[in-house]
Amino acid sequence: MSYLKNNLPVWVVLLFFVASSSSAFAFSFLAPPAEKTGAPNESTCMDCHLGNDLNASDGSLMLTVPETYIPNEVYTVVVNLSHTGQSKWGFEMTALDADGARAGAFAADDAGNTGLTEANDKQYIHHTTAGTAAGTNDAHSWEFEWTAPDADIGPITFYTAGNAANNDGGTTGDYIYTAQAESTPPVPVIAGVTLEIAGDMALSTMDAVAGVSYTLKVTNTGNMMDTVMLEASAEVGIEGTVLGALSDSSVALEAGASVEVTLKVAGDLFTEPGDYPIGVTATSGTDGTMTAEITTTTTIEMPPPPPPPPTPWDVNGDGTVNIQDLVLVAGQFGQSGESLKGDVNGDGTVNILDLVAVSSHFGENTE
Incomplete structure (x- = not known):
C-alpha cells in the first residue's frame, strides 16, 4: 500500500499528461478554431499543424461554389480535399464580401459532417468529428448548403483552409491547403x-x-x-x-x-x-x-413615250411632205446605195416606188 501511495502522484501526473496531450492533438478535429481560413487578416491551420509547406504537391483543395448568385437562392457548396497517403480530413470555410463582411449563410448538413461557428460577425462552417472521415484514404469531400444574401452585394469570395492529416493523433505530418473561389451577381441582360x-x-x-x-x-x-x-x-x-x-x-x-x-x-x-x-x-x-x-x-417614274414612227417621205425633214420632197427624190432618181435620202422605201435604189411613197403622203404634217 505504501508503494502505491508513494507512487500515486507519479501516476496522476502521467495520466494528466496523456489526457492533456490527447486533448490537444484532437482539438482541431472536434471543432477547429475560427478565423483559420486564410481570408484577409486571418491565418490558417498551420498555426497548429506544422512540418510541411502550405499547399504542398501531391494534394489539392478544390471548391465548388455558384459562379453567379441570385439573392435569397440556396446553393450547394462542395469542398474536395486530397493528398496521397493521408487518412483524416478537416476544413473551415467562410464567405465574405469585398469589404470583408459576412456574406450569406451556411447550413450544416443533415448527416452531421459539418458544423457552424461565428466570430467577429463572421460565420464559419467546418468539419465535425464524424466529418473527419478517419480511415478514409487519399481524399474526402463535404457537401452543404449556402443561402445567398437577400440583396446584390457584389462579388462574394469563399475562403477555405483544409487539413489532410495522417490520423496519428498528433499535429505533425499533416498537410494544410488553402483555396478561394468567387461568386458574382448575374450580369443584367440588356437588349437593344x-x-x-x-x-x-x-x-x-x-x-x-x-x-x-x-x-x-x-x-x-x-x-x-x-x-x-x-x-x-x-x-x-x-x-x-x-x-x-x-x-x-x-x-x-x-x-x-x-x-x-x-x-x-x-x-x-x-x-x-x-x-x-x-x-x-x-x-x-x-x-x-x-x-x-x-x-x-x-x-x-413614268417611262418616256416611245419615239414617233419614222417618216422617210418627209425627205428634207421640214415637217411637211410637199413638192420639195418630190424634187429631192427626183434628183437622186436611178441611184443605188446606202444613206440615200431619196430611197424612201429603203430598198437600196431610188426609183418610181419612192416617188409613189412621197406622193401618197403628200401634204401631211409629220411633226
Missing part, C-alpha cells in the same frame, strides 16, 4: 438594336419590275448575343403591288456587332407611277419590346 440605311433613303426607277435595292445596317446594341428579327412592310398600289423583300429575315449578332442586309423594293407590270414608302422593322429576339424602324421611299 439599331437599324440604319447605308446610302440614300429614297431611290427611283422607271422599271417597276426590276425595282431598286437598299443596303441596311443592323447593330446589336445589347450586352449579349442576340438574334434580330427583320420584317418589311408591303405598300399596295391602286393597280399593282410594291413589295419589300429582305435578303435575311433574321441575323445572329454578338454584343456590339453589325451586319448589312439588302432590301429590294419592286412592283409588277400593273404598278402605277408614284411614291411608295416601305418600312423595315428590326426586333430583338431577347426582348421583343426593343425595336428599330426605318422607312424607304421608292419612286416609280
